[in-house]
Amino acid sequence: MNANLRFWLGAAALGLALVAGLRLLGNDYGYFAGYFVLQYVVLAGAWNILGGYAGYVNFGAAGFMAAGAYSAIVVRQWLGWDLIPGIFAAAVVAGLLGLGTGYLTLRLKGVYFSIATLCLAVVLQTLVVNWDYVGGSRGAYIIHARDIPPFNSYSEMLFIVMLALAIITTGIGRAVEMSRLGRGLQAIRDNERAAEAVGVPTLRLKLVATTLCGALMGVAGAPLPYYSGYLNPEAAFSLAYAVNAIAMPLIGGAGTWAGPVIGAVLLASLQQAATVTISSALNLWIVGWMLVIFVAVAPRGILGWFRKRT
Amino acid sequence: MSEVFFRAAGVGKRFGGFVALAEVDIELRAGERLGLIGPNGSGKSTFVNCISGDFAEHDGQVSLAGTVLNGLKPHRRARLGMARTFQLPQPFNSLDVLENVRVPLLFAGHAAEATDRAMACLEQVEMADKARKLPKELTQVEQRRLELARAIALNPRLLIADEAMAGLSNAEVDQIIALLFKLNEAGAAVIMIEHIMRAVTAFSERLVVFVAGRKIADGPPRDVLALPEVEGAYLGKQ
Numbered sequence: 001m002n003a004n005l006r007f008w009l010g011a012a013a014l015g016l017a018l019v020a021g022l023r024l025l026g027n028d029y030g031y032f033a034g035y036f037v038l039q040y041v042v043l044a045g046a047w048n049i050l051g052g053y054a055g056y057v058n059f060g061a062a063g064f065m066a067a068g069a070y071s072a073i074v075v076r077q078w079l080g081w082d083l084i085p086g087i088f089a090a091a092v093v094a095g096l097l098g099l100g101t102g103y104l105t106l107r108l109k110g111v112y113f114s115i116a117t118l119c120l121a122v123v124l125q126t127l128v129v130n131w132d133y134v135g136g137s138r139g140a141y142i143i144h145a146r147d148i149p150p151f152n153s154y155s156e157m158l159f160i161v162m163l164a165l166a167i168i169t170t171g172i173g174r175a176v177e178m179s180r181l182g183r184g185l186q187a188i189r190d191n192e193r194a195a196e197a198v199g200v201p202t203l204r205l206k207l208v209a210t211t212l213c214g215a216l217m218g219v220a221g222a223p224l225p226y227y228s229g230y231l232n233p234e235a236a237f238s239l240a241y242a243v244n245a246i247a248m249p250l251i252g253g254a255g256t257w258a259g260p261v262i263g264a265v266l267l268a269s270l271q272q273a274a275t276v277t278i279s280s281a282l283n284l285w286i287v288g289w290m291l292v293i294f295v296a297v298a299p300r301g302i303l304g305w306f307r308k309r310t
Numbered sequence: 311m312s313e314v315f316f317r318a319a320g321v322g323k324r325f326g327g328f329v330a331l332a333e334v335d336i337e338l339r340a341g342e343r344l345g346l347i348g349p350n351g352s353g354k355s356t357f358v359n360c361i362s363g364d365f366a367e368h369d370g371q372v373s374l375a376g377t378v379l380n381g382l383k384p385h386r387r388a389r390l391g392m393a394r395t396f397q398l399p400q401p402f403n404s405l406d407v408l409e410n411v412r413v414p415l416l417f418a419g420h421a422a423e424a425t426d427r428a429m430a431c432l433e434q435v436e437m438a439d440k441a442r443k444l445p446k447e448l449t450q451v452e453q454r455r456l457e458l459a460r461a462i463a464l465n466p467r468l469l470i471a472d473e474a475m476a477g478l479s480n481a482e483v484d485q486i487i488a489l490l491f492k493l494n495e496a497g498a499a500v501i502m503i504e505h506i507m508r509a510v511t512a513f514s515e516r517l518v519v520f521v522a523g524r525k526i527a528d529g530p531p532r533d534v535l536a537l538p539e540v541e542g543a544y545l546g547k548q
Contacts, residue, residue, distance in 0.1 A: 180416045183405075187413045190402035197362065197396075198414035198460055199388035255404070 007174060011167045019160060023152065031155035035227055037268040038159070039220050041166040043241060044248035044260035045173045046216030050209045051246065052254035053182055055189030057114045060101070061217055061245030063121030066236035067094045068218030070128060073140050073225050077133065083161065083226050090222035091215040098214020102207045109192075118242075125237040139232030142225045158227055165223075166261075169216050174257035176212070185209055186255070217245070240284060244268070247287045251294050253303030262302050315340045316468055316499065320370035322523075323356050330356040331523045333370065338468070338499050343490075345514030345531065346503045349543065353523040354503045355397070358472050362394050363387045374468060389418060391467035393460075393498075395474045399453035401445035407432065407456055408441040414463040431459045435489055451482040458489055469493060470501045475509055483509050511535070519543070 001009075022030040043061060050056050058064075071093040072086030079085075097120075105116040129137045144154060151157040176182045184205045187195035196202050225231040244267065252263025267290060271283040298305035316338040323331040331353040338344055348354050360368040363384035372379045379387055402410050411428035420427055432438045435455040445453060454474055461469055471490060475483045487509055494500050504510045510517065510531070517534040519527040521543040527534045534540055 180421055183409065183413055183416055186404060187402045190404050191400045193364070194396065194400040194402065195413070196384040197388060197394055199385045199417045199464060200413065201383075201385050201417065203383075 008171065011171065015163050015167055018163065019156075022156070022159070028153060028155045031153070031159040033272045035155070035159050035162045035223075036272050037265055038162040038166040039224070039227075040244055040248055040264040040268040041261055042162070042169045042220035043217060043245045044252070044264040045166075045169040045257075046213050046220060047245040048173055048249040048254060048257075048260045049176055049185075049216070050206075050213040052249050052256070052259065053176065053185035053189060054206060054209050056106070056206065056209070057246065058117045058213065059114045059242055059246070060117030060119075060121040062237045062239065062241040063117075063124045064094045064097060064214050064217035065221035065224070065241050066121075066128065066233070067097050067124060067214075068221030069224040069231055069236050070134050071218065072222040073134050073142070073231065076142065077140075083223060086226075087161075087165070087219055087222040090218040094218020094221075095211045095215030097218075098210040098212070099207060101214065102210030106203060106206045106210065121237060121242065125233050128233045128236070135232070137233060139230055139235075140225065141230050144226060144229070158223055161223055165219055169219070170257060170261055172212070172216065173260065177257050181205060181208060189255070243284060243287055247291050249301070251290055251301055253301030256303050259301050259303050266302075313339065315375050317373045318357070318361055318370065319372075321357065321360050321372060322369035323353075323360055323365060329523055331360065331368075334520070334525050336518060336525070336528070338501070340467070340499060341494065341497055342499045343494055343513055343515045344499070344501045345510040345517045346501055346520065347505070347507075347510055347517065348520035351522075352520040354520055355472065356523070357520070358394065358470055358501075358503060362392065362470060385417070388414070388464055391465065392470070393462075393464040393466035393468070394470040395454070395457040395461055395472055397473040397476060399445075399450075399457050401453060401456055403445050406442050406444055407437060407448070410445065410456060411459050411463050414460055418464065428459075428463060431462045434462055434492065435459045451478055451485060454478065454482075454486055455489070458486075458493070462493060466493075466498045468499045468501070470503070472503045473505065474502070475504060475506050487513055
């Protein structure tokens with residue numbers, strides 16, 4: 001059996017086991033918490049394509065995620081279409097946003113690029129706050145059916161959708177890593193000037209990466225209004241998304257397809273545990289401490305730490 | 311004698327009011343070995359950056375095998391057969407030696423046979439046994455060899471070796487010269503920018519001298535080095 005088939009079969013088996021386990025548990029909270037973790041698997045995997053492989057740190061994850069969330073709201077308001085078309089619309093809108101951002105900012109290097117992406121999130125938030133059609137600063141409601149056959153509950157449906165998105169995102173990350181695109185991005189991360197000199201079309205590859213990264217971040221955000229039932233700009237552009245999108249791949253092992261998955265599962269589970277046992281106000285505090293610990297002990301993340309020892 | 315296939319005509323570069331390079335003309339025939347010398351700050355690296363595309367904006371025209379290169383990005387020039395090495399080796403540090411050499415092949419339309427070709431390039435520079443090592447595990451001369459292997463992977467018609475021997479011992483310099491000769495025998499013209507006069511005179515069949523951004527001499531090494539203005543400007547004699 002080849003490695004690709006093994007990956008997809010393994011991911012599908014793990015997904016089925018998760019759904020079966022949560023059904024046996026019979027508690028809606030399991031789906032709720034699972035969705036929370038999986039949305040970060042998608043977000044961290046998306047960030048990793050540009051930040052992990054190419055070394056371009058995107059501080060605007062919240063902006064792309066919110067672009068996806070509001071695209072789903074617009075599709076719903078305008079056309080009356082539901083979640084799945086909303087996810088496709090989010091991918092297109094956030095992907096184009098990524099392409100445009102890349103075209104305008106990728107001549108900037110290092111911290112200048114990062115600041116430009118941060119500015120993008122601020123500009124988008126200002127636009128949304130002043131856009132009445134999507135609720136402006138008041139926010140927008142999504143009314144949904146209580147149950148959606150053949151799913152046991154609405155929460156289960158959302159969990160399964162996010163699970164599928166997480167598997168697809170991880171598969172895309174893995175495909176990028178194994179491909180010519182991935183090698184080119186790694187060369188750019190290590191030495192952009194040398195990469196150009198040996199024939200790597202650096203600008204084109206970076207544009208592909210920003211588009212893919214943006215589209216997947218948008219996809220992570222599209223189900224958000226369906227998940228919470230209500231979305232306002234403050235929640236959609238939350239600092240937590242931007243911080244977690246960076247911290248999770250770094251802690252799991254940036255530049256590897258499995259790193260963001262490990263980091264997202266670890267950090268999001270810790271945050272979810274803190275939310276239900278203490279307070280969600282502790283979430284960013286936990287992320288901050290984890291980052292400090294990992295920068296000091298394992299700067300190349302969990303995967304890097306293990307590889308160093310094998 | 312073969313026809314001119316590389317031509318830099320009136321190439322110049324200013325940084326604000328400072329003229330780093332002024333109307334330099336250099337022609338090269340296929341398979342020719344050119345040495346480019348000059349004191350620090352004479353414009354050698356500026357010239358290399360202009361012709362390799364690192365400086366997108368400059369005066370004059372650069373052409374390779376009849377194709378005007380002005381406006382082309384470095385990766386397009388690389389695909390047309392222009393390869394370069396850097397003053398300080400610039401490997402892809404997270405990739406092992408083999409992957410470093412595979413990168414140019416993946417983007418030159420040789421993805422299917424990239425591994426075999428990369429191994430062949432490493433064999434040419436006698437680095438096949440280091441294929442799975444990371445660049446940081448290599449010695450200085452091995453890093454230089456890796457740079458050359460990466461350049462060979464581009465199947466170059468013109469190789470620009472920018473101080474490829476800086477910091478090496480005499481024996482290591484001889485190894486790099488031998489490699490450059492091998493590459494030249496395979497058909498590549500070579501521009502060697504170098505401070506090590508022993509290497510330049512041993513390798514070059516023609517010598518160009520830059521001083522203060524201007525070309526002051528161009529000809530056979532023995533004749534050029536005997537010119538009083540070269541001695542005065544480059545070797546510090548009156």
